[in-house]
Amino acid sequence: MFGCIWQYVYTTFLRYWLKWLIRQATGTCELQRICSGYKPGASMTTRAEYSLKSSKSQVLRGSLDTNTENLEQCVDQIMRAKSIQPQKNPQFKGTLHTCLLQITGYSSLYTSVEDLRKVVFSSENPDHEAMLLKLWDHLMPGAKLESRITKQWGDIGFQGDDPKTDFRGMGLLGLINLVFFSENYTAEARQVLSHANHPEFGYSYAIVGINLTEMAYSLLRSGALKPHFYNTVQGRPELKHFHQLYCYLVYEFDKFWVSEKPESIMQFNQYREQFHEVVKTLLRSPDVSLKLDSNSN
Template sequence: MKHFLRVVTQFFVFLYCKCLWRGLKFVTRKLTGRCELQRICYNNKHGARRTLKIESSLRFSKNALLQSALSVHPDKVEKTIEDIIALKKINPDTNPQLGISLQASLLQIVGYRTLVAEVEKLRREPYDCENPEHEDMLMKLWKELRPDTPLTGRISKQWCEIGFQGSDPKTDFRGMGLLGLHNLLYFAEHDKATALQMLHDSLQPKHNETNKPEWEQKNIDKAIGYSFAIVGINITDLAFSLLVSGALKTHLYNVAPETPSLMHLQQTFCYLMQEFQRFWVEEDPCDIMEFNRVRSKFHRRILRQLKNPDMALCPHFAASDLHLVNL
């Protein structure tokens, strides 16, 4: 009985708050002469602050047209904006900036959904050693990371030199499919100096502390403790989880002026790889057995950063430093 009364009370409190909110919106429109979408566009700069609020406004709208705008095809965005402006009885001639701002944000919203589908497709596609394109990508990865060392064979222990677990890398791609290979190759090709430095560092032992007795130095002298390629696949999994959970909206809405693309996600992967290595060194784990603990802690740090609507996961700057077009 107590549980029933609590549920009923919560329901009526929810209805009261909902009615109060709608009443406030009505009064605000009468006082300002602007609908909610106008107020959002005019009072928030381009990026996550604006787009997240527009997304929320459309999602919780009672109007079917506004709700459907979240799932419209990218080619229909312009027509949808025209319909919204007509629905809200806004004069486009006296509010020219509104259509531009709404279009930019809506392209981000529907583009994010499209990107999730594209990335999920890559993740689900298994590595196929009979597919020439797959094999070509894998060979390119080796050449980028080991430019001066010829590969003796397709199946070789040499793959362990760049951080795979065994003689055939295809077995390591099972969890993330082609997405893991795409990300590793993008990192090696587009941020080659950093990728090579990380690979080099992952293979190096820690420096001995010369002031320690010899028997203690042997315990201190150990490798940094991770395999480059395997970490790349794990960080791919982390980036994927951030994307599908929606946590990455803050970042992508800040760095993509309009439609987020796979390139934006791959650039994010490069950033996460660099940051994870710094974090790994800071944590100073005893051995690879602590990898899951360190990764989970790193994941929580990134999630905290993404709660800041001005945050962009870029190596040297936050979104407030980006020279975005004032849409």
């Protein structure tokens, strides 16, 4: 209770006067101090984002919703609003521009991911079907599908004879993630599939993969992935960066599952939540960078 009261008092009254006093003493505004005092990445961008969001200036708050095409103009407006002279602060404009690219890019990325999630897999769509067959070819190069609807799909972890029913929760996003992993990390994907098909400690590869798409999506939606993307992408994060994060989750979950050796697949939800907590703990570090490293296995 006391913490909530203090937070309200600080953000409503004390923070403004503290910023004013420091500006009088240093001759620099909070954004200038952030852009010059912290290393590029999450340490800088998260503070810049909070500063902009907490500002009483509509110009500064509005910058968080600016389109990419208007970012340079937006930075100029911020500099005028804060009386920042380019000649005396030559690095500030470029640094703030990068921060805003990352901040607004994260919002755009979420929109793109959400759009894919809402696309329903359709067996009538040749592009959807082509992706599904590509997944099979990458994972099972030595086996030919007997038909489009077959029990063979169970060999790569689908529940029924027709995989389309398994994509209902995450839509086309689930399939795109599975294909991206198998196409860009083929050796790793086949290794994970071999673990998933273990007679004692195995799990349903495709179903778990789609479940991990949901995990990546929920982390993105909550904002938990901001430090990761701010540290790993020097600009606007794109869909490929989200897919790469997904690949990390699949590969690391497999390592986690194998090391834990669950007694039964019925314990999946328990171990999934444990792994989820591990990832969320990693994401609380300002230096976090979740990249797939197959050499560490």
